Amino acid sequence: METTLQLTIDCADPRRLVEFWSEALGYIPEPAPGGHATWREYWAAMGVPEEELPPGAGESPESIVDPAGQGPRVWFQQVPEPKTAKNRVHLDLKVGGGRDVPLAVRTQRVSATVERLVAAGAGVLRIMDEPDMEYYAAVLHDPEGNEFCVV
Known part of the structure; x- marks a missing residue:
């Protein structure tokens, strides 16, 4: 039996996170299957x-997919309780290219991605700048406070 991976993120506002994480990952909102206009219709x-079905569920996409078909589906599950x-x-969004890439280039790539994601609604929690270790990364949070790293 084949195992596939779906990442599920609990949230208050699936539409907002679909928008944010589509931008962050280069994914697209998952269209409803079978020619249906909405998931609710499906x-x-x-x-x-x-x-x-909760009010509003399925009226707009609540999941995103990799347009290349490589990465896992991400579903944003609406829940009543806030993140605590x-x-x-x-x-970890790996944009730097790894240790074979010069630190200055990795730093520029990470910084550019951080700027783009902050403009999309992320917040910066901390920058991990360790030049003695040849390391640069950032810890961010999405619009609902879920932490992630850009490395």
Whole structure:
């Protein structure tokens, strides 16, 4: 049996995170299958009772996919409670190119990505600048406070 990976992120506003993480990962909002206009329409056609769907669920995309088909699907699951503690699992956006790339180039790549994501709604928690270790990275949070790194 084949195992596939889907990343699920609990959130208050799936639409906002679809927009942010599409920008961050270069993904696209996942279209509803089978020619349906919305996921809600698709779920209704599949026989999901209306009372099982929260208000607004499926009216706009709640998941994103890699247009190249390489990365995992990311689903933003609406939950009522807010985030209250540090993530135990986080994403690393690896944009620097690794240790074979000069530190100055990696720093520029990370900095450019951080600027782009801050403009999209991220916040910077800290910069990890360790020139003696030939290391540069940033810890950010998405619009709902979920931490991730840019390395």
